[in-house]
Amino acid sequence: MTAVQRALILTPLVILGCLFALGLVHRPEIAGQAGFRFWALVALLWLVAVAALSGLSHLRPKNAAWRRLAGLAVPILFGAFLFFLWEVIVVGAGVPSVLMPAPSAIASRFAASIPVLRDDFVQTFAKSVLSGYAIGCLAGFAVAIVADRVPFLRRGLLPLGNFVSALPVIGIAPIMVMWFGFDWHSKAAVVVVMTFFPMLVNTVAGLASAGRLERDLMRSYAAGYWTTLVKLRLPMALPFIFNALKINSTLALIGAIVAEFFGTPIVGMGFRISIEVARMSLDMVWAEIALAAIAGSTFYGLVALIERGATFWHPSYRT
Numbered sequence: 001m002t003a004v005q006r007a008l009i010l011t012p013l014v015i016l017g018c019l020f021a022l023g024l025v026h027r028p029e030i031a032g033q034a035g036f037r038f039w040a041l042v043a044l045l046w047l048v049a050v051a052a053l054s055g056l057s058h059l060r061p062k063n064a065a066w067r068r069l070a071g072l073a074v075p076i077l078f079g080a081f082l083f084f085l086w087e088v089i090v091v092g093a094g095v096p097s098v099l100m101p102a103p104s105a106i107a108s109r110f111a112a113s114i115p116v117l118r119d120d121f122v123q124t125f126a127k128s129v130l131s132g133y134a135i136g137c138l139a140g141f142a143v144a145i146v147a148d149r150v151p152f153l154r155r156g157l158l159p160l161g162n163f164v165s166a167l168p169v170i171g172i173a174p175i176m177v178m179w180f181g182f183d184w185h186s187k188a189a190v191v192v193v194m195t196f197f198p199m200l201v202n203t204v205a206g207l208a209s210a211g212r213l214e215r216d217l218m219r220s221y222a223a224g225y226w227t228t229l230v231k232l233r234l235p236m237a238l239p240f241i242f243n244a245l246k247i248n249s250t251l252a253l254i255g256a257i258v259a260e261f262f263g264t265p266i267v268g269m270g271f272r273i274s275i276e277v278a279r280m281s282l283d284m285v286w287a288e289i290a291l292a293a294i295a296g297s298t299f300y301g302l303v304a305l306i307e308r309g310a311t312f313w314h315p316s317y318r319t
Contacts, residue, residue, distance in 0.1 A: 005055075006051065006052075006055050007051070007052045007053070007054070007055025007056045007058075007059070008055075008056075010048055010051055010052035010055070011052045011056065011077070013048065013052075014045060014048050014049045014052050014081075017041070017044075017045045017048070018045060018081070018084045021038075021041055021042060021045060021084070021088055022084065022087060022088065024038060024041075025038070025087070025088045025091045025092045026091060030092065031091050031092065031094070032091070032092070032093070032094030033094065034088075034092035034093065038092060039092070042085070042088055042089075042092075046081075046085070049077075049081050052077075053074055053077060053078055053081075056070065056073055056074050056077070057074050059073075083103050086102070086103055087102050087103050087104060090102040091104075097282060097283060098280045098282055099282070100282070101282050101283040101286060105283050106283050106286040106287055106290065108283075109283040109284055109286075109287045110287040110290060110291075113284065113287060116272070117287065117288070117291050119267050120267055120268055120269045120271075120272050120288065120291070121269070121291060121295065123184060123264075123265070123267045123268040123269075124184075124187070124253075124256050124257060124260065124268045124269040124270065125253065125256075125269075125295050127184040127187075127188070128184045128187035128188045128191060128256040128259075128260075128268075129188075129191060129252045129253050129256045129299075131184075131188045131191075132187070132188035132189065132190065132191025132192045132194075132195065132252060132255075132256065133191055133195055133248060133249070133252040135188070135192050136191060136192040136193070136194065136195030136196045136199065136248065136252075137195055137196075137199045137244070137245060137248055139192070139196055139199075140195065140196040140197065140198070140199025140200040140203065140244070141199055141200075141203050141241070143157070143196075143200055144199070144200045144203035144204045144207065145203075145207075145229075147200070147204060148204060148207045148208075148229075149225070154204060157200065158200075158201060158204065160197075161197035161200050161201050162197075162201070164193070164197050169190065169194065169254070169255050169258045169259070170258060170261075170262075172190055172193055172194075172259075173186075173190050173255075173258060173259040173261070173262045174262045174263075176189040176190045176193075176259065177259070177262050177263040182263045182264055182265060183264075183265060184264075184268075186259065186263070187255075187256045187259040187260060187264070187268075188256075190255045190256065190258075190259040191251075191252045191255045191256055191259075193255075194248070194251045194252065194254075194255040195248040195251060195252055195255075198244045198247050198248055198251065199241070199244040199245075199248060201244075202240045202241060202243055202244035202247075203237060203240060203241055203244065205237075205240050206233075206236065206237025206238070206239065206240025206241055207229075207233050207234070207236075207237050209236050209237060209240065210232055210233045210236045210237075215228065215232070238307075238310060238311045239307075239311055242303065242304075242306075242307040242310070242311065245303050245307075246300055246303050246304060246307070249296065249299045249300045249303050250296055250300060253292060253295065253296045253299070256269075256270070257269050257270040257273070257292060258270060260274075261273075261274050269288050269291065269292055272284070272285075272288050273285050273288050273289070276288070
């Protein structure tokens with residue numbers, strides 16, 4: 001029997017075993033005082049899950065749709081098993097919720113707090129993140145075009161960009177709050193600062209990636225600077241630009257949430273996290289973290305999807 005065949009047999013058994021263990025751990029006689037036999041069952045499930053996932057990782061269906069499904073199956077099952085371990089360890093060992101709530105408690109709090117989470121999402125993501133991300137990336141791209149045209153500006157801005165990128169957001173956020181007030185505008189300003197220089201540095205590097213042979217070919221066609229920029233250098237720079245967009249998609253959310261710790265209206269992900277930590281309501285804190293993770297992952301995925309459509313022809317993507 002091959003490893004793939006064993007995986008196809010073991011995977012349903014692991015799923016059924018995990019469901020059985022979840023049912024056991026929530027029984028009053030086991031929750032908080034699980035014994036040796038229960039932990040032996042969890043350890044056995046862990047070993048079988050490793051074998052199943054190892055076999056699934058070698059699965060290579062000939063059909064493209066099945067191949068994509070197989071590629072998604074391993075990370076999804078691996079993540080689900082980690083949540084299973086989190087649940088059974090916290091509930092079975094009786095870990096206090098003020099230290100680490102169980103995923104089931106977090107999910108319940110998430111579902112019960114949809115209106116609050118929606119308002120926090122609108123304040124932090126829809127207002128601060130998206131506006132700051134758009135302004136910062138567009139400004140960084142525009143300045144990179146100018147810096148590419150003006151050599152002394154490029155030499156002066158790139159070291160400054162590396163310096164500013166190393167500045168901690170907790171040092172920038174209070175200054176922006178003092179300058180732009182406590183509403184979302186100051187958080188957007190922090191996002192602009194955090195996203196401007198990654199876009200600048202990556203775009204300048206991308207514009208310089210066009211080879212000498214290609215540039216000589218454009219000159220042989222009597223192409224000027226702007227024609228060469230549009231027809232050759234910007235297309236060659238697209239992987240670098242999208243790399244900056246993907247980096248900034250996560251930096252923007254982190255910057256906005258951290259900035260809200262230093263002053264904000266009574267709404268926002270960062271505000272909610274700081275308040276609920278003070279109240280020892282860790283399930284709500286984790287619900288906000290889950291919301292931020294979902295929003296950030298979705299944003300990153302959208303940028304990556306756009307990149308796939310825009311750079312399918314580029315050698316760096318095809319290889």
